[in-house]
Amino acid sequence: MFENATKQLRETVEAALPELNTVVGWRAGYDPLHMTPVFIKNAGDLSKLEWSPFCVQNLSGYLVKDPAVRAQDPSKKIGICVKGCDSRSLVALIQEKFIERNQIHVFGIPCRGTVDWRRVMKLGPLTGIQSARVEESRLVVEDANGGHTFALEDVLARKCLRCAHPNPVIHDVLIGEPVTPRVAVENSYGEVERMEEQSLEDRLGFWKKELDKCLRCYACRNACPLCVCQDRCIAETREPRWLTQRVGTSEKFLFHFIHALHLAGRCTECGECERACPMEIPVTLIKEKLNKITLELMSYEAGMDPEAVPPLLTFNPGETGL
Amino acid sequence: MRIGVFVCQCGTNIAGTVDTQEVARRAGNLPDVAYATSYMYTCSEPGQQEIQRAIREKNLQGVVVAACSPRMHEPTFRRAVERAGLNRFMFEMANIREHVSWINNDREANTRKAAELVEMAVAKLRFNQPLFSSQISVNKRVMVIGGGVAGIQAALDCSDGGLDVVLVERKSSIGGKMAQLDKTFPTVDCSSCILGPKMVDVVQKDNITLHAASEVESISGYVGNFTVEVRKKATYVDWTACTGCGACIEKCPSRKVPDVFNENLANARAINIPFPQAIPKKATINRDYCLHFTKGKCGTCQKVCPTGAVNYEMQDEIVTEQVGAIIVATGYDLFDASVYGEYGGGRYADVISGIQYERILSASGPFGGHIKRPSDGKEPKDIVFIACVGSRDASVGRPYCSGVCCMYIAKQAILTRDHLPDTRVWVFYMDIRAPGKNYDEFVRRAQEEYGVQYIRGRVGKVYPKGDRMVVQGNDTLLGVQVEVEADLVVLATGIEASAGARELAEKLRISYDQYGFYMESHPKLRPVETNTAGVYLAGVCQGPKDIPSSVAMGSAAAAKVQALFSRDTIETNPQVALVNERVCISCGKCIQVCPFGAIQWKELRGGIRKAEVLPSVCQGCGLCNATCPPKAIQLQHATDNQILAEVNALCA
Ligand SMILES: Cc1cc2nc3c(=O)[nH]c(=O)nc-3n(C[C@H](O)[C@H](O)[C@H](O)COP(=O)(O)OP(=O)(O)OC[C@H]3O[C@@H](n4cnc5c(N)ncnc54)[C@H](O)[C@@H]3O)c2cc1C
Ligand code: SF4
Ligand code: SF4
Ligand code: SF4
Ligand code: SF4
Numbered sequence: 007m008f009e010n011a012t013k014q015l016r017e018t019v020e021a022a023l024p025e026l027n028t029v030v031g032w033r034a035g036y037d038p039l040h041m042t043p044v045f046i047k048n049a050g051d052l053s054k055l056e057w058s059p060f061c062v063q064n065l066s067g068y069l070v071k072d073p074a075v076r077a078q079d080p081s082k083k084i085g086i087c088v089k090g091c092d093s094r095s096l097v098a099l100i101q102e103k104f105i106e107r108n109q110i111h112v113f114g115i116p117c118r119g120t121v122d123w124r125r126v127m128k129l130g131p132l133t134g135i136q137s138a139r140v141e142e143s144r145l146v147v148e149d150a151n152g153g154h155t156f157a158l159e160d161v162l163a164r165k166c167l168r169c170a171h172p173n174p175v176i177h178d179v180l181i182g183e184p185v186t187p188r189v190a191v192e193n194s195y196g197e198v199e200r201m202e203e204q205s206l207e208d209r210l211g212f213w214k215k216e217l218d219k220c221l222r223c224y225a226c227r228n229a230c231p232l233c234v235c236q237d238r239c240i241a242e243t244r245e246p247r248w249l250t251q252r253v254g255t256s257e258k259f260l261f262h263f264i265h266a267l268h269l270a271g272r273c274t275e276c277g278e279c280e281r282a283c284p285m286e287i288p289v290t291l292i293k294e295k296l297n298k299i300t301l302e303l304m305s306y307e308a309g310m311d312p313e314a315v316p317p318l319l320t321f322n323p324g325e326t327g328l
Numbered sequence: 329m330r331i332g333v334f335v336c337q338c339g340t341n342i343a344g345t346v347d348t349q350e351v352a353r354r355a356g357n358l359p360d361v362a363y364a365t366s367y368m369y370t371c372s373e374p375g376q377q378e379i380q381r382a383i384r385e386k387n388l389q390g391v392v393v394a395a396c397s398p399r400m401h402e403p404t405f406r407r408a409v410e411r412a413g414l415n416r417f418m419f420e421m422a423n424i425r426e427h428v429s430w431i432n433n434d435r436e437a438n439t440r441k442a443a444e445l446v447e448m449a450v451a452k453l454r455f456n457q458p459l460f461s462s463q464i465s466v467n468k469r470v471m472v473i474g475g476g477v478a479g480i481q482a483a484l485d486c487s488d489g490g491l492d493v494v495l496v497e498r499k500s501s502i503g504g505k506m507a508q509l510d511k512t513f514p515t516v517d518c519s520s521c522i523l524g525p526k527m528v529d530v531v532q533k534d535n536i537t538l539h540a541a542s543e544v545e546s547i548s549g550y551v552g553n554f555t556v557e558v559r560k561k562a563t564y565v566d567w568t569a570c571t572g573c574g575a576c577i578e579k580c581p582s583r584k585v586p587d588v589f590n591e592n593l594a595n596a597r598a599i600n601i602p603f604p605q606a607i608p609k610k611a612t613i614n615r616d617y618c619l620h621f622t623k624g625k626c627g628t629c630q631k632v633c634p635t636g637a638v639n640y641e642m643q644d645e646i647v648t649e650q651v652g653a654i655i656v657a658t659g660y661d662l663f664d665a666s667v668y669g670e671y672g673g674g675r676y677a678d679v680i681s682g683i684q685y686e687r688i689l690s691a692s693g694p695f696g697g698h699i700k701r702p703s704d705g706k707e708p709k710d711i712v713f714i715a716c717v718g719s720r721d722a723s724v725g726r727p728y729c730s731g732v733c734c735m736y737i738a739k740q741a742i743l744t745r746d747h748l749p750d751t752r753v754w755v756f757y758m759d760i761r762a763p764g765k766n767y768d769e770f771v772r773r774a775q776e777e778y779g780v781q782y783i784r785g786r787v788g789k790v791y792p793k794g795d796r797m798v799v800q801g802n803d804t805l806l807g808v809q810v811e812v813e814a815d816l817v818v819l820a821t822g823i824e825a826s827a828g829a830r831e832l833a834e835k836l837r838i839s840y841d842q843y844g845f846y847m848e849s850h851p852k853l854r855p856v857e858t859n860t861a862g863v864y865l866a867g868v869c870q871g872p873k874d875i876p877s878s879v880a881m882g883s884a885a886a887a888k889v890q891a892l893f894s895r896d897t898i899e900t901n902p903q904v905a906l907v908n909e910r911v912c913i914s915c916g917k918c919i920q921v922c923p924f925g926a927i928q929w930k931e932l933r934g935g936i937r938k939a940e941v942l943p944s945v946c947q948g949c950g951l952c953n954a955t956c957p958p959k960a961i962q963l964q965h966a967t968d969n970q971i972l973a974e975v976n977a978l979c980a
Contacts, residue, residue, distance in 0.1 A: 102915065102916075102917070103916060104915075234913060234915065234957075235913050235957050235958040236913075238911050238912075238913050238958035238960065239957075239958060240957070240958055240959050243911065243958065243959075245908075245911075245969075246959050246962070246967065246968035246969045246972065247968075247969055247972060248959070248968065248972065268957045315920070318955070319917055319920050319921060319955070320920060320921060321921050321922070321923040321951060
């Protein structure tokens with residue numbers, strides 16, 4: 007079934023390509039469980055473009071962070087392929103005026119969930135993977151030892167299992183039919199709720215243990231499409247001196263809470279930070295907690311409406327609910 | 329840096345529960361501290377000289393004084409270090425009195441806390457930079473918002489002092505509540521006779537511009553240079569042409585319009601001048617009742633107006649006024665008596681409010697000054713006044729005293745007995761509050777000379793019986809239930825913040841209390857100033873008060889403005905935000921959140937934009953700094969590094 011979608015995607019992109027600078031999409035990676043970003047500039051590259059449940063990456067960050075993508079013929083738009091979650095990053099970037107809506111051409115893809123390769127590898131150590139495909143509610147992988155089948159629920163990314171917005175919230179073209187969301191947003195914070203039930207000591211203990219693993223490699227920040235400060239990020243600047251190079255949990259804690267607070271009311275829960283983390287720290291969970299608060303106090307969901315103003319990016323003396 | 333630390337004993341205020349010698353000793357061990365001592369009264373003349381001597385002799389580059397609240401003496405010490413040649417911002421204050429010695433008796437804990445506060449101040453001072461203020465010119469025009477007696481007094485006093493005044497009144501006439509009153513306590517002189525001439529003065533002064541039927545739309549700028557947009561509401565009558573002849577009013581066929589000036593005791597016309605002495609005396613059309621607007625036909629007033637002033641096409645107009653200071657005198661509104669269902673206010677025609685009774689008493693009122701009751705126009709034989717309706721009652725969210733009701737009840741009771749000597753008058757009250765000059769004597773006159781029956785106690789219920797009302801209450805002095813049958817019941821409804829007071833406060837960036845009354849800068853020492861430089865208060869908008877106090881406050885605010893305008897320039901406060909352009913990522917978030925519009929884009933070469941703070945507009949609130957992700961924008965004298973240094977000193 008994904009062959010069809012890929013075909014349709016390629017055809018749609020091909021039709022639009024003359025009007026576009028580049029199209030950012032996905033292509034096959036080093037094994038069938040992995041995809042990698044691709045930048046299509048001419049029709050000759052189209053055969054590389056693919057869509058499958060392994061296209062986990064949120065590509066919208068490239069629009070603001072990659073100078074190669076940004077410095078292009080300004081009279082032409084940039085094409086970008088997005089899933090439901092990724093499209094919300096675009097909306098957030100539009101809201102904050104990092105990109106203009108009319109600068110981009112959005113190929114929106116309704117998504118039934120993406121596969122977290124780490125979960126697959128944990129279920130069955132695989133070697134020499136030859137093929138991987140999703141069939142209905144199963145993942146079928148062939149490796150050197152033969153075929154393996156996994157229930158899709160067991161291998162989907164955490165963010166996908168709680169996905170309330172599988173259909174792109176903005177798009178110029180839609181590839182495929184819209185799908186039904188798994189949960190309503192109000193019901194998507196189960197993990198946060200389970201954390202909340204724990205005692206303060208237990209929660210502190212949990213985060214100390216988790217965050218102590220942090221290498222401060224800043225992969226999470228670099229992967230985040232909304233962490234746009236790059237070299238100026240206060241994790242690295244020493245003026246002002248919020249963080250030092252000292253090793254220790256306190257500095258790690260501080261970094262993660264700075265990151266989370268800078269994303270409060272902005273984070274779209276795309277899960278890139280968590281996916282990028284080499285130490286498998288559930289860092290998106292911190293932002294989920296903040297978003298739950300934002301939803302409860304201010305009835306606001308990030309990245310849904312390009313015209314909306316994120317609640318922490320405005321001064322409204324008549325603010326209610328706080 | 330070479331730092332000197334002075335730990336003040338404040339007599340025994342601090343030394344009583346803090347070992348100041350020990351605090352000084354510990355301070356002496358801190359990095360960069362070159363000198364530390366304890367002193368009896370640091371703020372005294374010799375105390376200040378001691379600081380200056382130390383600066384010179386020990387070559388100090390920064391000074392910490394551990395003493396009282398910086399709100400008290402920071403300016404004093406800043407001047408002291410400046411006299412010794414230091415920049416005034418190379419000074420920090422640790423509050424070891426209000427925050428330590430006065431709030432706890434444990435000497436050991438106090439000493440430790442004081443030492444830590446000093447350590448924080450030293451840590452911060454090590455990051456301090458000399459800051460310099462600049463001079464900005466002062467626009468010597470003043471705006472007065474609200475044309476009640478307080479605003480009128482302020483406007484006239486400023487005008488007398490030679491200042492240009494812009495008076496903004498939201499109703500179509502100035503005068504405020506006082507214009508609705510009949511006589512005024514305690515002298516019982518006619519309200520419009522004493523207010524009228526002042527109102528006339530307002531239009532006759534060349535240097536007062538009056539915008540009636542107008543409201544403040546937006547305010548930007550800062551002390552000395554405010555820009556105020558005023559919305560002049562469409563009155564559908566060209567006031568430059570209207571002569572106030574009243575021909576239109578006479579002919580207007582829409583006759584069932586509630587007469588707001590007469591507190592709805594009479595009907596007005598859709599085109600109206602609120603009262604004969606109105607200033608300006610100009611007609612206004614009420615769209616909600618005008619047949620031209622509601623039915624699309626009529627046009628009578630346009631036909632009869634001899635000067636052709638009626639203009640149905642009129643639109644609101646925005647005028648921009650530049651002023652250097654603003655006096656707020658927006659007065660009050662009255663509590664809605666229907667909240668007390670048991671009193672029947674708003675339900676029974678003969679249960680009325682105090683202000684309605686003022687209109688009934690007034691010769692220009694709905695009954696020409698004859699006391700009649702609204703239901704059937706009969707002269708009342710028995711009248712009951714109920715005090716504290718919406719005052720001193722936490723259960724309706726009005727725990728405060730309205731300050732004027734006891735007095736106006738006494739006044740109205742006296743006037744009643746003057747008009748109708750046979751009428752019997754009762755007053756149900758909680759306590760009598762009459763602290764002004766000749767006030768208690770006035771109340772006594774009501775009781776002793778005029779035979780008004782004062783019953784101390786709450787009323788439980790008011791209900792109709794035949795064509796009369798029964799007032800049921802208890803007399804707490806006698807400990808008995810009482811029931812009085814009355815023809816008319818007057819509820820002394822309390823004072824509350826004027827409608828829209830909060831919204832105006834947000835525009836002015838001044839604070840208000842939980843009831844919507846504006847907050848003065850200091851309850852005793854700065855009663856007419858607000859915490860926003862250049863904005864002053866007058867009258868009841870700051871809290872309930874009578875006419876003498878409102879007038880005094882109007883004059884006081886005018887005096888403050890005169891003092892401000894006596895200089896040609898004022899110093900800016902350098903404790904404002906500043907952008908480090910190298911760090912700014914041009915995200916624009918600071919611009920978005922700044923409540924004062926103090927940040928704009930600055931274009932650099934190559935079309936690169938960076939945020940830029942207008943130092944004279946910035947109020948130093950720090951919102952931009954909290955929002956800026958890479959912390960490119962820093963509040964001078966409260967930079968991240970300074971705050972982090974304090975936190976680190978405390979947590980180390
Ligand atoms: C029944 C009654 C009887 C009283 N009798 C006496 C008495 O005998 N003696 C005495 O000393 N005191 C008396 N008082 C108290 C007296 O009314 C007040 O002390 C006095 O009116 C206060 O004047 P002010 O200018 O502060 O407020 P106000 O008279 O309320 O004037 C405020 C003005 O500001 C205008 N305004 C409000 N908001 C805005 C806005 N956003 N923009 C522009 N304009 C605005 C209003 O329209 C109004 O014209 C009595 C009060 C009552 C209720
Ligand atoms: S913080 Fe994480 S989940 Fe949120 S937008 Fe950034 S990468 Fe996505
Ligand atoms: S963590 Fe904060 S400072 Fe760092 S890149 Fe993200 S938003 Fe910018
Ligand atoms: S918030 Fe900070 S980074 Fe963003 S424009 Fe303002 S100063 Fe620059
Ligand atoms: S501190 Fe920042 S947000 Fe506050 S007034 Fe100044 S510029 Fe505006």
